[in-house]
Amino acid sequence: QVQLVESGGGLVQAGGSLRLSCAASGRTFSNYAMGWFRQAPGKEREFVARISRSGGSTYYTDPVKGRFTISRDNAKNTVYLQMNSLKPEDTAVYYCAADSERVVTSTPSRYDYWGVGTQVTVSS
Secondary structure, three states: OOOEEEEEEEEEOOOEEEEEEEEEEEEEEEOEEEEEEEEEEOOOOEEEEEOOOOOOOEEEEEHHHHEEEEEEOOOOOOEEEEOOOOHHHOOOOEEEEEOOOOOOOHHHHOOOOEEEEEEEEOOO
């Protein structure tokens, strides 16, 4: 089992920044690729970003490219999502997830473990 706890969400004005953190415990953190997803009210959960086990490879959905950066610190068992130039459409609950497989995927059901999420609200 891997336990994931997100933090860092909050209310920010458009154009502002937030950094989300996801602390992992349980099994060896570096054995998992990590992803960030988000879910807005009335919408399906969508992929935001993914980082490989070593942190050497990252992937982003197009709407956040150039604004969001995913990173990880395997010594601290933590993955981060730096979000800059935030827009009202970024408003959602943000979740981190762990994937034991090496094949890159943006499909939520392919991820093994999930946190409970942290709310991000961007006001216009």
